[in-house]
Amino acid sequence: MTRSITIFDTTLRDGTQGEGISLSADDKLKIAVKLDELGVHYIEGGNPGSNGKDVEFFRRVKELNLRAKIVAFGSTRRKGASVEDDENLRLIAESGVQAASLVGKAWDFHVHTALQTTPEENLAMIGDSIAYLKHRGLEVLFDAEHFFDGYKNNRDYAKTVLRTASEAGADWLVLCDTNGGTMPHEIREIVTALAAEMPDARLGIHTHNDCELAVANALSAISAGALQVQGTINGYGERCGNANLCSVIPNLQLKLNLPCLPEEKLAQLVPVARYVSEIANVHMPTGQPYVGSSAFAHKGGIHVSAILRDSRTYEHIAPELVGNKQRVLVSELAGQSNLISKAKELGIELDPKSPQAAETIGRIKELEHRGYQFEGADASLELLLREAGGEVRELFVFESFKMLVEKSAGKPVVSEAFVKLRIGGESLYTAGEGNGPVNALDNALRKALLQYYPQLTDMHLSDYKVRVLDDKEATASKVRVLIESRDAEDVWSTVGVSGNVIEASWEALVDSMRYALLGQEPAASVAAAEPRPGLLNH
């Protein structure tokens, strides 16, 4: 009989322990929505006892009514204190979550050295804390910290810790390889033994990648009887990261035939992985297994000709299963069907055989080749597709912009922008100030457009990201700017690419306003459609 495996995502908690990963409450909520869509069973959101950002997350996530269980994380009560006086446990109980993840020590060395208490008090801390949360109606997942190190050093104590947690009512016993130093064969042996000794316990596995074995260790534990796997999107996490769910999930589902996500969700892995990397503002390695842009990329020669005969010759799975695509680095053959289906999704008729479709696809491919990335910029992609159908009118004819930033010792920095453009027959030359260059450009451009499109007052830019595209010379290479904009109802993202961050920002800014005004008529009369300002073609 096939077991079904439960997926516990800790991107929002353990993932943020990774160096350089910092998520706002807004970021966390956005990611939670995507994880829920993907179909993970548990979403660990943070530690309500650690900071106000996490408290805000738990307050707001309730309004989203996600299907996944939201989990709050915390530690067992303090040594020598009453569980009733424990602020952290109280905050977990009050956070309104359905489930709590409670970490306790399973390695006696840690009890002595880190907690500086007795093995008995540690057991009492575990038992009391679990009972407290169970009593308040929460599902409790007990994280047995350093379980494998503990088992190898003092097997009896490690097992007593699990039994204590189980007797106090823990719903799950999660075995943690906290330091990431355990080998797959050790995990297999230990979990096999436990599964035999505690046949009724529901075991989970939580692994770290310090030996580049987090995924293998998770699979080892699952094969030996564990029923839940914990990890993060893209493997984010402290030191070398956590088990990467983007690899664990397809390995379970496609290789070991252990279902975990609804089957049709697997193809969401690539978009989710890329979305999370965009929000976290962390480069996704091109060679990331399953979801990286090189994961099914074939470099010239023998491989390519074999691939063209039968893709199974050099592909271990069909890339579409995880939402990825084959790339043949010499001749770009992929992507077309994605674009056609994207157009359909937007209600745009794009006959795959028409020269118009071929031209649009060619143009998008060329832009991607130049560093544009439309996964994080849906609005820019929609504009390109609607342009193919002749639906998009240009807002203005661009003539020039100038941007000046000036800073003198002891004085505040000054940013000014000057924009020259034509709308209909009218020439406009406007100036704007701002506390940054993009703000100054935004102000100057709005000043010109608002006379024609007063609706623009309702929109504003809500996020701004810059990414350097190649590593050789950071200040002399291409950058990609992503701008997120909002009005009362909608949120949309646009992209610009240039060797110059100001020009890339301008491009994304203009697209953002074009998108805001899709299908809207100017308030004042504007002459017939003008040619595209040509910024993309400079």
Next chain:
Amino acid sequence: MTRSITIFDTTLRDGTQGEGISLSADDKLKIAVKLDELGVHYIEGGNPGSNGKDVEFFRRVKELNLRAKIVAFGSTRRKGASVEDDENLRLIAESGVQAASLVGKAWDFHVHTALQTTPEENLAMIGDSIAYLKHRGLEVLFDAEHFFDGYKNNRDYAKTVLRTASEAGADWLVLCDTNGGTMPHEIREIVTALAAEMPDARLGIHTHNDCELAVANALSAISAGALQVQGTINGYGERCGNANLCSVIPNLQLKLNLPCLPEEKLAQLVPVARYVSEIANVHMPTGQPYVGSSAFAHKGGIHVSAILRDSRTYEHIAPELVGNKQRVLVSELAGQSNLISKAKELGIELDPKSPQAAETIGRIKELEHRGYQFEGADASLELLLREAGGEVRELFVFESFKMLVEKSAGKPVVSEAFVKLRIGGESLYTAGEGNGPVNALDNALRKALLQYYPQLTDMHLSDYKVRVLDDKEATASKVRVLIESRDAEDVWSTVGVSGNVIEASWEALVDSMRYALLGQEPAASVAAAEPRPGLLNH
């Protein structure tokens, strides 16, 4: 009895199949020297039949008299042709190497589909080619391509392929998981069966990372009896890469007690990994297991206080064993103990009870509150801590900068920067151009500083990140800029925060140069220390 495991490095051959990896003959020779110093047993240099670069490599590598065996790679002869007429085999024989790696098909599906020949002819191609090279005095490693897929689909044929190679004189039978789709338990079962059936064969393992299991699969095969492991430095290779020797080697040596390198060489792993990533011009992920800069970095407050009591609490090995070091990251999640231990790590005396320490900690906390993030900007933090000890001299007195970006329709965008500052008694006013504003600022500032500090020619900016700190009004809110810089030996990161992205970039840029020049004296005479330019305090 402890087996000794042979390390076969294919960074220079399979590694260069990775997207974005390209090595000149010079690059390859430099890397070969490092690999030899590390103590690997085989260095596969390339395919003399494929291009002139590899021919040059094989010609010049002989002059280096390395201890490692140099290996040339090639395929079995063409179907239906004589081995004597095979240009590739002739070039291998003439390249002067001691050993050849010869790839042949072990999966009948590939024989039909890719080679388009009969199973019998494929066996003849393998036998003939190995015999040809053995006859010319070479050691031959037979790469059984797609061995595991072949074994699972047609076990008899896959085993016949191995027997044919063995009977033709192959010294090693290397089992390749070419598509990277095999699971560790399958590798274990298959290698165990083969080792029992062919007790005299020397088996090698060559794995790919398509399921994020290349390292686990290599260990599986070694545990089951294989004696040679093939892989690349940093796991470079086609698609998702090859088995990463920087993880395989310490796992074998420190975890499985299987010696492979001379014991004292293990501490060379970090410098070798970084050197190869520099030569290949590919960023090393900070979280790379064992050798990444975050591999022993600690962020959480509880972790840090435990680490300070005993590093084994959160470190699976002593980082020095592989040439790495412990780092304590400073973040909102942690407090004073992090800063004190960070100072200690840098060799800075900072008495936790001194007013100086309290002032520095207060200043860092205030900067964090204003949006600075030091966990991604070690160099800026180090500058602040050294300032507390009076160790840091200002490079110049800031007077002003101006930055102009101009774009007219149909013309390329232009960026110019003007920097005014004083060094010693001298006033300097310099101008710089660039393809972006930060590049222009960098150029103008360098122009002024290079007269005093010619060492700056060696450093360059290698990454640039911008993050908006709150979402309310993206173009009118604070931004944080992180700049990563490099020179031949070092990588460091600096941070700037401002409402203005240009000012934030300037701040990070100046810190980057201050860090590069820590402890260095100006070439020309500069007057005594000047007051801090006060950018942080505008």
